Amino acid sequence: HLLFDMIWLYQLGRIMEESISQIKYLAILVASAVVGSACQMLISGSPGIGMSGVVYALFGVMWMGRGMMPTWRAIATPQNLRLMVGWALFCVVATQLNILHIANGAHVGGFILGLSIGGLFFMPRRRWLWAAPLALLIALTVLAVAWMPWSPDWDFWKANRDFDRAQYAQSIRWYQDSIAHGGDKNASWGNISIAWYHIAAQAKAKGDEAAMQHALAEANAAGEKAGPDNSQQ
DSSP: OHHHHHHHHHHHHHHHHHSHHHHHHHHHHHHHHHHHHHHHHHHHHOOOSHHHHHHHHHHHHHHHTTTTOOHHHHHHHHHHHHHHHHHHHHHHHHHHHHSOOOOOOHHHHHHHHHHHHHHHOOOOGHHHHHHHHHHHHHHHHHHHHHTTTTHHHHHHHHHHHHHHHHHHHHHHHHHHHHHHHTTTTHHHHHHHHHHHHHHHHHHHHHHHHHHHHHHHHHHHHHHHHTTTTTTOO
């Protein structure tokens, strides 16, 4: 996979860098890396690693611009398009079968971004058509950063943030969501236990014996589920 990325990055990047300004080329690289990672985060909770999203974005731009850029025509061919699509489909199947863990969201997001950018630049009569998927990708990128409650990693991060703010009841709910979405059960239960101990201390300071005993019981129950030395806070 790494070899695939590097070969195509060299072949596509070298031709594109010689065809457009360095600023535009850099902008495409950065945008495709960010958007590809964001799309992968939306489906997996992790941005992944690698340059696949960038490679697919470069090919998408060159595919749309091949009619106006003669040097792009030699590499943005129907045969290479089939190769790119075939490789992407293979990666999806390999991921689903647990053979390889590949950032398929980055492939798709990068390719759509490349097609959209190419459409805006090289198809002026249909810019409105390509503005829609580009706007959607921008919205998804913002969403990936700001709100992903289906991601166990994001839930865990939200829980830690509320824990640090002494909002222990809310942090417990986020830790439970992380567990429900397949997150690290031991780490979450360990932190839930610690949060309940803090709640017990708050209840004791207020003189609420019943609330303190309830919180201690919850803390002990969570600690048993976590096992020894599994808190992450």
